[in-house]
Amino acid sequence: MNGAEVLIAGGGPAGLLAGITLAEGGMETVILERRRGDTLPVACAEAVSSRLLRRFGWPKDAPWVKAEVKEIQIIMPNGKGFYIPDEGVCLERREWERWLRSLFEEKGGKYRWGGRFLDATPEGEGWRVRTEEGEWRCRYLLGCDGARSRVAQILHRGKRRWLLAIQYKFPFNPFQDKALRFYLREELPGGYLYAFPRGDEVSVGVVASKGGRELRSSLRRFLEELGMTPSQRKEFVAGLIPHSILLPPGGRRYLLCGDAAGLIHPMTAAGIHLACYSGQMAARAILEAREKKDPDGLLPLRIYTKSLPLKAIRPHWYGSNIHLSYLPDRILGLVGECLEGKPFSAYPLKEFLHRRALWPWVPKLLLMKRRYYRSKEWTW
Numbered sequence: 041m042n043g044a045e046v047l048i049a050g051g052g053p054a055g056l057l058a059g060i061t062l063a064e065g066g067m068e069t070v071i072l073e074r075r076r077g078d079t080l081p082v083a084c085a086e087a088v089s090s091r092l093l094r095r096f097g098w099p100k101d102a103p104w105v106k107a108e109v110k111e112i113q114i115i116m117p118n119g120k121g122f123y124i125p126d127e128g129v130c131l132e133r134r135e136w137e138r139w140l141r142s143l144f145e146e147k148g149g150k151y152r153w154g155g156r157f158l159d160a161t162p163e164g165e166g167w168r169v170r171t172e173e174g175e176w177r178c179r180y181l182l183g184c185d186g187a188r189s190r191v192a193q194i195l196h197r198g199k200r201r202w203l204l205a206i207q208y209k210f211p212f213n214p215f216q217d218k219a220l221r222f223y224l225r226e227e228l229p230g231g232y233l234y235a236f237p238r239g240d241e242v243s244v245g246v247v248a249s250k251g252g253r254e255l256r257s258s259l260r261r262f263l264e265e266l267g268m269t270p271s272q273r274k275e276f277v278a279g280l281i282p283h284s285i286l287l288p289p290g291g292r293r294y295l296l297c298g299d300a301a302g303l304i305h306p307m308t309a310a311g312i313h314l315a316c317y318s319g320q321m322a323a324r325a326i327l328e329a330r331e332k333k334d335p336d337g338l339l340p341l342r343i344y345t346k347s348l349p350l351k352a353i354r355p356h357w358y359g360s361n362i363h364l365s366y367l368p369d370r371i372l373g374l375v376g377e378c379l380e381g382k383p384f385s386a387y388p389l390k391e392f393l394h395r396r397a398l399w400p401w402v403p404k405l406l407l408m409k410r411r412y413y414r415s416k417e418w419t420w
């Protein structure tokens with residue numbers, strides 16, 4: 041039987057950041073990745089904020105950066121809208137993950153392709169883990185295996201909900217600027233359509249809690265508006281995005297990170313930043329617990345839970361409809377008119393009050409703004 045101090049199920053951003061931190065801390069760490077290689081396209085629009093780059097000290101001109109992002113535009117059904125002056129980049133995600141893998145392996149970590157995690161049973165002061173690659177023993181187990189986490193399914197009792205996302209990537213870019221565009225529609229409650237220009241390409245997609253067929257037809261209509269057709273695509277991907285946080289994010293000698301714990305931003309559905317951060321924090325919690333007495337195996341969970349920004353990305357938001365996309369098209373249009381060409385921070389209360397139809401919505405609009413700014417660090 042194989043052995044490691046820490047076994048990480050899932051070698052995406054959360055697993056890689058956890059692995060790098062653990063290997064740096066001198067722990068014998070193995071990442072088990074279900075895929076057999078990295079040739080398939082990643083289901084992701086690959087946009088991350090400058091805040092993430094700064095947090096990890098990564099440069100904006102790294103070889104795995106595809107394009108710069110200068111601002112965010114929010115566009116209402118009537119074409120009016122506002123912008124958020126927030127910078128970042130679009131990644132070449134496969135290249136970025138290759139680079140992270142090389143960092144992990146340089147520090148002594150082992151990355152196993154084709155190592156799908158199947159189940160785990162407690163054994164002594166650790167786990168006996170069954171994978172497609174054989175059996176393993178480990179002291180700590182990290183579930184970094186994405187939105188449909190098998191680790192969470194087996195070890196956690198929390199209820200999970202998801203949004204569906206589908207996306208086309210086109211080998212040309214009809215947009216002149218470097219703005220990520222989000223299009224809000226009443227027909228997509230809790231979600232949005234998006235167009236992310238990335239140099240000589242553009243990713244166009246849709247996210248919502250709806251079925252695949254409905255999303256595909258929304259996306260097809262949207263592409264028509266942009267003067268594009270699905271047949272021009274170079275790539276099509278689909279994936280699930282968690283729409284509920286699992287609390288506590290782990291248990292005795294196991295922790296859940298990134299999408300596996302449902303750690304995405306409740307307004308934007310972005311999860312790369314939180315995946316990297318939570319992976320790093322879970323690893324630090326295990327390293328800290330190693331130095332202390334931990335008879336019940338729960339110390340890493342206590343340290344890890346405290347380190348997560350749970351106040352900023354309040355779990356109860358998910359069901360509370362505090363999201364612009366839950367407003368009717370007519371109201372979205374009026375908000376767009378009031379804010380047309382202005383930054384989101386302007387939020388012109390006077391203009392809102394000039395439009396009688398907006399009166400009942402003003403408290404909700406103010407609450408949305410407050411929540412956005414409170415959680416801004418994690419929006420993407």
Ligand SMILES: Cc1cc2nc3c(=O)[nH]c(=O)nc-3n(C[C@H](O)[C@H](O)[C@H](O)COP(=O)(O)OP(=O)(O)OC[C@H]3O[C@@H](n4cnc5c(N)ncnc54)[C@H](O)[C@@H]3O)c2cc1C
Nearest residue numbers: 050052053054074084085086087157186279298299311312
């Ligand atoms: C279409 C789409 C667009 C998106 N766009 C953005 C965006 O622009 N910006 C942003 O911040 N977020 C975006 N997201 C969300 C983002 O992709 C995720 O939040 C992020 O990838 C989470 O990282 P993770 O490491 O937790 O999980 P993942 O990236 O899903 O990695 C999990 C890994 O675990 C592996 N795995 C799964 N099951 C097992 C198993 N049983 N055993 C072993 N390995 C397993 C998987 O193969 C995968 O490699 C998007 C999501 C979708 C679907």
